[in-house]
Amino acid sequence: MVKIEDVAREAGVSVATxxxxxxxxxGVLPETQxxxxxxxxxxxxxxxxxxxNLRKNESRIILILAPNFSNPYYSNVLSGICDVSRNLGYSTLIYNTYDSNALDEKLVTSLFQKNRADGMITLAVNRDDYWLAQYAEKYPLVQCSEYVEEAAVPHISVDNRLAAKESxxxxxxxxxxxxAIVTSTNRYLSSTNRLRGYLDALEEAGISRDDSLIAYASADYSFASGKQAAKDLLSLPEAPSAIFCVSDILALGAIASAGKMGLQVPWDLSVTGFDDVDYTTMFHPYLTTVAVPCYELGRRSMLLLYDHITQKPGAEREVYLPHQIILRETTAPQARTDA
Amino acid sequence: MVKIEDVAREAGVSVATxxxxxxxxxGVLPETQxxxxxxxxxxxxxxxxxxxNLRKNESRIILILAPNFSNPYYSNVLSGICDVSRNLGYSTLIYNTYDSNALDEKLVTSLFQKNRADGMITLAVNRDDYWLAQYAEKYPLVQCSEYVEEAAVPHISVDNRLAAKESxxxxxxxxxxxxAIVTSTNRYLSSTNRLRGYLDALEEAGISRDDSLIAYASADYSFASGKQAAKDLLSLPEAPSAIFCVSDILALGAIASAGKMGLQVPWDLSVTGFDDVDYTTMFHPYLTTVAVPCYELGRRSMLLLYDHITQKPGAEREVYLPHQIILRETTAPQARTDA
DNA sequence: GATGCACATGTAATGGATTACATGCCGTTT
DNA sequence: AAACGGCATGTAATCCATTACATGTGCATC
Known part of the structure; x- marks a missing residue:
């Protein structure tokens, strides 16, 4: 293996040069260079x-904590992170957390030290993972998508509350x-904020809140749980005419449920999703949803983390990327049958 | 940062111990240990x-070449690789190749040297990437899922030909x-072998080959191209009564196409897929397909690579994992209307 | 009792790059 | 002409764990 000494000899200079x-x-003459x-x-x-790395006391390794990256949302984010980190010369050590509840400061710290990572990006912390704050004082950390609201730890996300409200x-x-809304029992801030946005919109429109219209799907946004939640909602004495789902898969479940109950989307029921993952346009009706720039969230997370690792002055602590409401085929004007 | 010298002092022994x-x-006394x-x-x-790593001349980094890991197939494989590599103490550097055609020996060698990887796993080489053979002589390499048939480079896969035949x-x-078969214009060995298996089955059943029933979807198995290919097939003067698709997404596209043309799956048309990714059971009719153990392929790739890195005697060069034909709702007995 | 060997442990060289500090040269100032 | 300063470059210390080799102890053998 050729080393710096060989190069020095070949070039007729010293290793320092x-x-x-x-x-x-x-400080090196152009011709020497x-x-x-x-x-x-x-x-x-x-x-x-x-x-x-030994000499510079860095590892050029970034630790990524990701739950289940078969989920297209996370795999897109991951794509973004990996592309950028490669360009910046970092290796990514992806730690599959499966169930984000299993995360605690001890595990993370040990992971960090064992791998001597230069920084970490989390993809799905719970809104009450307060220990992150102390952790972030010691090590560079960026929270992507989900974050802890009360802690002043760098994070990057979309404005879930506003997006939900607009939707x-x-x-x-x-x-x-x-x-109605189908949200989730998980402890993600995004779920909370999407619920808040939903309530904001109702309040602003002078529609009073009805808790029976708030349904909870499972923590992992599973298709089946979306189906079940929608079924419950549609079985209500006064069934909703529209369901806002906090994820696309839940929305697809809701559509499946509606179909099973003889309701046609969008004519009998409007449904909206969230995220805009690939399969929203794989079946008719194509899903009306909120496009979240997953790949870009990943990219920017890594760039932001890099700023913090290199202690760039003025590195941001809060970044919100623009979302987009995408109107497709699952929403239609309310048929005025109940009026 | 505490170093080995500190430990030695604390324990009252030398750093060597x-x-x-x-x-x-x-060679160390139990009580000293x-x-x-x-x-x-x-x-x-x-x-x-x-x-x-410096001293041992290793990097504990594994290079993974993956095209587009938003594809659930690849993200599952990746999960498997990452889980194992973490346990073995390796970091994974995931290089997104997007278009696997862009790969060549020069790029790979430079990636390898720059990152001083200890080994590499490829997820999607083309069947004619013959340069891999020379490369594999120099560095530990395992090909996962796709491989170069003619080169004696370690690989792990399912028996695509047999699985297709059974299907x-x-x-x-x-x-x-x-x-009919919907295959792809890509240069993956799996596509070739699935086509071979399809032909094997026909031949064994005494059905003569009809090239008009062989349709080609785009290289990336896109939903749209599956739709288009199926549309072409179904527009044939003598349309097929069944379509074997070499990927699930293509099959979903085919089903969409059939629906658009007023055909009901499975009554008017049988469709089968390949891979058994998540969304095969997200919509009725649930897809009949071939289950490929993606996660396990990933796991075993890494284990195999480890064997080669550590030069374990008798490390395998060819591994085939079992597949499984999963009968669900998209195939039905041929309605004997044409008899 | 001297020699040799096995065994546990210690000492110091090693891996390859970075970088603080040293050197030497040349031009400027007084 | 002596002194100084800036600049390009070189020398050697440094990062920290591993490991070849050295040391020392205790036991067995002749």
């Missing part, structure tokens, strides 16, 4: 990262008054 | 991986005679 050319490049660069090329020299407002504009 | 306890553990272990615990010592045989048993 080679290193300087490879790193800072300042050129000599070094040629030698590097001739010998196909690649610096040994272990040695560099429900769309239903209201279409004449719906009995609007 | 500490290192021995941490690594080999042989205990002393060291206690000191490690007291000081929360974690060895510096850069230093260790088509199921259709034949149900009375179908005009059976």
């Amino acid at each position: 080679v290193s300087r050319v490879l790193n800072e490049s300042c 050129e000599k070094v660069r040629l030698a590097v090329e001739r010998l196909h020299y690649e610096p040994n990262l272990s040695a560099r 429900v407002q769309h239903l209201i504009v279409q004449g719906h008054r009995r609007i | 500490v290192s021995r306890v941490l690594n080999e553990s042989c 205990e002393k060291v272990r206690l000191a490690v615990e007291r000081l929360h010592y974690e060895p510096n991986l850069s230093a260790r 088509v045989q199921h259709l034949i048993v149900q009375g179908h005679r005009r059976i």
Whole structure:
């Protein structure tokens, strides 16, 4: 394996000079730089990262805590993170948390130290994981998508509350008054904020809150639980004419449920989803939903984390990316049969 | 940061002894081992991986070449790889190849050297990437799912040819005679082998090959291209009564196409998929398909790679995991209207 | 009792890059 | 002309764990 010493000999300079050319490049004569660069090329020299990392006291490893990345939402985020981290010269160590409830400070700290990661990105912390705050004082950390509201830890997300509100407002504009929500029993801030946005929209429109219209699906947004929640809602004496679901899969479940009960979406029931994952346009009716820029969230998380690792002055602590309401085929004006 | 010297002092032994306890553990008295272990615990010592890797001349990094891991197939494989590699103490550097055609030996070698990976797992090489053979002589490599048939490079996969044959045989048993296949223009061996299996089944049943029943979807198995391919097939003067699709998404596309043309699956048309990804049971009719153990493929890839990295004697070069034909709702006996 | 060997442990070299500090040269100032 | 300063470059210390080799102890053998 060719090392820096070989390059130095080949170029007729010292190792320090080679290193300087490879790193800072300042204070080295242009012609010397050129000599070094040629030698590097001739010998196909690649610096040994272990040695560099040892000396610089960094690992160039980023720890990513992700629950179940078969979920297209997370896999898109992951794509974004990986693409950027590769460009910045970081390896990503993906730790599959499966059930995010299993996370605690001890586990994370030990993971961190064992792998000597330079920083960490979480994809799904619970809104009450307060221990993150203390953790973040010691190590660079960025929370992506989900975050702890009360802790001043860097995070990047969309404005879930506003997006939910806009989505429900769309239903209201279409004449719906009995609007249900299928949220989840998980402890994600996004679920909470989407519920808040739903309530905001109702309140602003002067529609009084009806708790029987708030249904809870399982923590993992499973299709089956979406189906069940929708079934419960549609079995109500006064069934809703529209259902706002906090995830696309739940919405698909809701549509399946409606079909089973003889209701046609969107004519008999409007349904909206959240996230805009791939399969929202795989079956008719195509799902009306809120597009969340997953890939971009991933990209920006890594960029933000990098800013914090390198202690860039003025690195942001709160970033919100724009969402987009995508109107497709699962919402229609309320048929005025109940009026 | 506490280092080995601190532990040695704390335990009242030399650094060599500490290192021995941490690594080999042989030739050290049990009571000395205990002393060291206690000191490690007291000081929360974690060895510096850069230093260790530098000395041992390894990186504990595995390079994974994956195209588009939003595809649930790949994300499941990835899950498997990541879980195992974490346990073995490896970081995974996931390189998103997007379009696997862009891969060549130069890129891979440079990726490898730059990251000083200890080994590599490919998830989607083309069947004609012959350069892999030379590459594999220099570096530990395992091909997962897709591989180069002619090269004696370690690979792990399912028996795609047999699985396809069995799947088509199921259709034949149900009375179908005009059976079409939707394969892909990509250069994956799996596509080729699934086509071969399809032909095997026909031949064995004495059904003569009809090239007009072989349709090609796009390289990325997109839903839209599955739709289009099925549409072409169903527009044939003598339309097929069953379509074997080489991926689930293509099958879903085919079902969508059939619906659009007024055909009911499975009564008017049988459809089968391949892979058994999540959303095969998200909509009725649930898809009849071939279950491929993606997660297990990932797991075993990493284990196999580890065997090769550690030069375990007798490490396998060819592994085939069992598949399973899953009969659900998209296949039915041929209605004998054409007899 | 001297020699040799096995065994537990210690000492110091090693891996490859970075970087603080040292050196030497040249031009400027007084 | 002496002194100084800036600049390009070199020398050597450093990061921390591993491990070849050295040391020392105790036991068995002749």
